[in-house]
Amino acid sequence: MASPETPRSAARKTPEARTAAAKKTAVKKSAARRGPAVAGSSAAEPTASEAAAAPETATAEKAATAKRAVPAKKGAAKKAVASRTAAQAPAGKPESRLAMVRRARRINRELADVYPYAHPELDFLNPFQLLVATVLSAQTTDLRVNQTTPALFAKYPTPEDMAAAVPEELEELIRPTGFFRSKAKSLLGLSRALRDDFGGEVPGRLEDLVKLPGVGRKTAFVVLGNAFGVPGITVDTHFMRLARRWKWTEQEDPVKIEAEIAEIFPKSEWTMLSHRVIFHGRRICHARKPACGACPITHLCPSYGEGETDPEKAKKLLKYEKGGFPGQRLNPPPDYPGKPASPLGAG
Numbered sequence: 358m359a360s361p362e363t364p365r366s367a368a369r370k371t372p373e374a375r376t377a378a379a380k381k382t383a384v385k386k387s388a389a390r391r392g393p394a395v396a397g398s399s400a401a402e403p404t405a406s407e408a409a410a411a412p413e414t415a416t417a418e419k420a421a422t423a424k425r426a427v428p429a430k431k432g433a434a435k436k437a438v439a440s441r442t443a444a445q446a447p448a449g450k451p452e453s454r455l456a457m458v459r460r461a462r463r464i465n466r467e468l469a470d471v472y473p474y475a476h477p478e479l480d481f482l483n484p485f486q487l488l489v490a491t492v493l494s495a496q497t498t499d500l501r502v503n504q505t506t507p508a509l510f511a512k513y514p515t516p517e518d519m520a521a522a523v524p525e526e527l528e529e530l531i532r533p534t535g536f537f538r539s540k541a542k543s544l545l546g547l548s549r550a551l552r553d554d555f556g557g558e559v560p561g562r563l564e565d566l567v568k569l570p571g572v573g574r575k576t577a578f579v580v581l582g583n584a585f586g587v588p589g590i591t592v593d594t595h596f597m598r599l600a601r602r603w604k605w606t607e608q609e610d611p612v613k614i615e616a617e618i619a620e621i622f623p624k625s626e627w628t629m630l631s632h633r634v635i636f637h638g639r640r641i642c643h644a645r646k647p648a649c650g651a652c653p654i655t656h657l658c659p660s661y662g663e664g665e666t667d668p669e670k671a672k673k674l675l676k677y678e679k680g681g682f683p684g685q686r687l688n689p690p691p692d693y694p695g696k697p698a699s700p701l702g703a704g
Contacts (some may be wrong), residue, residue: 452604452659461605461621464657468633471653474692475632477583478685479503484559484584485551486510488569489519491576492543493534500685504701505533507687516557519548533701543571561585574612582628590615591631595638602642602660640679648674 384514452460468475478499483485486506493502499686509530513519519527528541547569559580560566566577578589590596592611600606606617622630641648646666650671665671677684678695687698 372393427513456572458621460657464654465602465622465626465630465633468637471637472633474690474694475629475636476690479504480686480688482680484580485516487584488559488580489544492571493531493540494627496536497534500698501534503685503687503698505531516548516551520552521542546570546571588624588627590618590627593635596631598644599634599638599642604659646674651675
């Protein structure tokens, strides 16, 4: 009896048979590689789920084939991916509120290390002198005020004395501070209000201080924070500039800036925060040309590069004790590292 015919024996008979057998074997191998779903027959109909997954399968197979075809080194592949990612990445995401608050508080801590001696830069011996000096400091430097007030306080040491001053004589004494007529009017008004309404004493409450002629929230917080120990944020031109440069706020109104900054920092930090920010604004982070190259907190500043970034050139922009020059006070605190300022007309 003849033995059953096998594909191998059939392949030996004719060239046509061998070709057919080779094609059949190739189909079976291809089906085996693609998985059990199609292993039985090259003509098997795909199921609905297989048909739906076909595009993804084809894409995956193409990717796998491409990966096998190009056996690139891992390092080169990573560099290529990184390069593409950097080129295709969108602009950086906006800083979150939490990240901004953390950065702001870190700036305050680092400024505390830079300016451990930060203080009010007006010379004063009592709340009345500080109130008068702060009113005079509008539109001028604290240095010019400090050079002017010794003669002023020598002639008018109390609110009662200043309230009785001859306007023209008062104006002449404060002329070096600028806007002397309007400032003299404010000093006469607040002195009379202190004499008549507060028994000759400067009040220690915000709501009372802002009622005095020429006294706004900024002046009131200077007096409260430095004469009475009541925390307050002093939003002057330096504070406003730096708060915006550091992206603590986008506001331009001093009252709104004060409110937003108050939500970032603990109340106990408000007064010293004001001194540190103002110190930094006067010495390093100037309005027209910040000394970025000499700034100790560039790693926390989103506006780095607005000013001079060359370290040597930036050093030449430093002011007061940071630049090796006298400070603004004729009588600075004992821990102040700079030189005292000279009296008016000296040198």
